[in-house]
Amino acid sequence: MTRTVNLQMRLVTRPRGVPQLADFAPVRAPVRRPGDGEILVCNHYLSVDPAQRGWANDEGNYSAPVPLDTPMRALAVGEVVESRSPGIGEGDFLYGWFGWQSHCTTTPDAILRRVTPSALPLSANLSLLGINGLTAYLAFNGLGKPQPGEHVLVSTAAGSVGSFVGQLARLAGCRAVGLTSSAEKAALARERYGYADMIDYRSENDLPAAIRRACPDGNDIFFDNTGGAIADAAIRSMRRSGRMIQCGTASIASWSPPPTGLRPEREVLTRRLHWAGFIIFDHVAAFPEAADELTRLALSGALVYDEDVLLGLEQAPAALAGLYEGRNRGKPIIRLEAAT
Structure with a gap:
């Protein structure tokens, strides 16, 4: 040395x-x-x-x-x-x-x-094989439990986690809609990451209405990396017994003092939602097997990063x-x- x-x-x-x-x-x-x-x-x-x-x-x-x-x-x-x-x-x-x-x-x-x-x-x-790809793979499949024909909504859809979730949803036979912060990223997510439709949330005056237009049949899975106003709007698009995966809260700059927003309890109750948090470091034992599968998908051309x-x-x-x-x-x- x-x-x-x-x-x-x-x-x-x-x-x-x-x-x-x-x-x-x-x-x-x-x-x-x-x-x-x-x-x-x-x-x-x-x-x-x-x-x-x-x-x-x-x-x-x-x-x-x-x-x-x-x-x-x-x-x-x-x-x-x-x-x-x-x-x-x-x-x-x-x-x-x-x-x-x-x-x-x-x-x-x-x-x-x-x-x-x-x-x-x-x-x-x-x-792909770091916490971004591993989070997408383990959280989407483990908590989302996707089924062919289901509808998926993803925040930060062009980001380092969301870009994989859209592709995994497509591979599972689901219809995925994403939210992102620019028209450029929306186009990228459609063309490269497998999203059926995209919402540029910064250009929307009425985000709940934009989600209803893009997801007219509602959503079975919401993969959330932002929290905040996006989560407030997305929860009202969930179908009965939908699964909400909380992987991040990137829209919240500080938790002191705690931010305020719409109360979600009634939506969770009446829609019978399953809302779970996901921390990737709780799943280290699964890393090698998941990394091997992600490598296989990438080398086969089924997954891009x-x-x-x-x-x-x-x-x-x-x-x-x-x-x-x-x-x-x-x-x-x-x-x-x-x-x-």
Whole structure:
């Protein structure tokens, strides 16, 4: 192991709502050699995810002290360059909690999945085979239980999760309608991701009416990544015994104070809805099998994926902020210079 400098991106202030560039600072730190039971990973690709707002510390507590001595908590794909842990060898590629940094010295507990070599590029392990593709596959099939001929509504339909849900719905024989934030993304979702119809919610003055037009027969499944006003409108399109999958709340900038909106209880009761939350990290044991199936679908041409790869650790904060502004075109991924 010849590298001695670890490039890191650290929080310098606790974000209030959507993280901004000023909340982060690059730091050069020594690379720590692994002790007994540890591994040293050289990161090749770093993930950028909206859920990172809640990963700043393990409890997602925004009032906690800023962890100035650690890099931003994040998922990454990297190569083991030194190992003192049985069963993990130098040259192994891993997907796990390796942070926004060039190197990570950690224990095997940080590993979410071993990377299986395939014809797909290494970066696919942060998009198709990362938490985005895995969330879509496991949540849609596990909680949605789709049946041929059913109707599916998806928020952030052109996003890094929604783009897969539309395709999986089509493969299951369902009719999928998506919501997105621009006409450009709506066209992309129709042409590339298998959506039968799309709604550009920013151009609609009456979102419930737009959903009724696009979904005249109602919906059996609502796959929600936003919450807020979109969820308020979508719940009123649900058919009896429909399934609502809550995978994210991206439209809510802050939960303090708690936001207010329409009350959903009556809709849940009278429509006999099943409304369940999905956290991907509750399902780590299912990752290898799901990743194998997603790989098969991609290599067969049945599933496509898009990535927005940016070069250099310094790009990470802007990429995170850009997610909330809808500026990304595909899954945001940071490629480190060492991987070029």
